[in-house]
Amino acid sequence: MQRTPPRFVPTLTTVLELPPEPAPGAEPLPEPVALAVPEPSQAVALDPQALLSEADAFRLEEQLLHRVLQRIDLSLEERVSDAVSVAVQQQLDTMIPRLRGEIETVLRALVSEALAQELSDNTGSTPAFGAQSLG
Numbered sequence: 001m002q003r004t005p006p007r008f009v010p011t012l013t014t015v016l017e018l019p020p021e022p023a024p025g026a027e028p029l030p031e032p033v034a035l036a037v038p039e040p041s042q043a044v045a046l047d048p049q050a051l052l053s054e055a056d057a058f059r060l061e062e063q064l065l066h067r068v069l070q071r072i073d074l075s076l077e078e079r080v081s082d083a084v085s086v087a088v089q090q091q092l093d094t095m096i097p098r099l100r101g102e103i104e105t106v107l108r109a110l111v112s113e114a115l116a117q118e119l120s121d122n123t124g125s126t127p128a129f130g131a132q133s134l135g
Contacts, residue, residue: 052060
């Protein structure tokens, strides 16, 4: 009996083809060499006259791009957050007086309408709590 997994469980949608096993006695492929990235404090500038192979130049460019993007990412997130906070606060500061004015206008209109309705419904009648004055 096959059970259907819940919809939030990821399912395999692609089948990957494995490369064929090398024939016995064939020379194995060399292992990829991991590129050592020196600490920034230990980095050494290259001689401008040094000639780099195209692969070395590409790796160096990739390393530099990666380090620059890491620095930008940290600074960008912080600066965007600060800029958005300032913009939202400025909008709130300008909205609050207008909102208060609108609320006051609506509230005054509602109280006036309710008072007018109450007075028109009870014209000439005496209050239920006696003939005493409210003032």
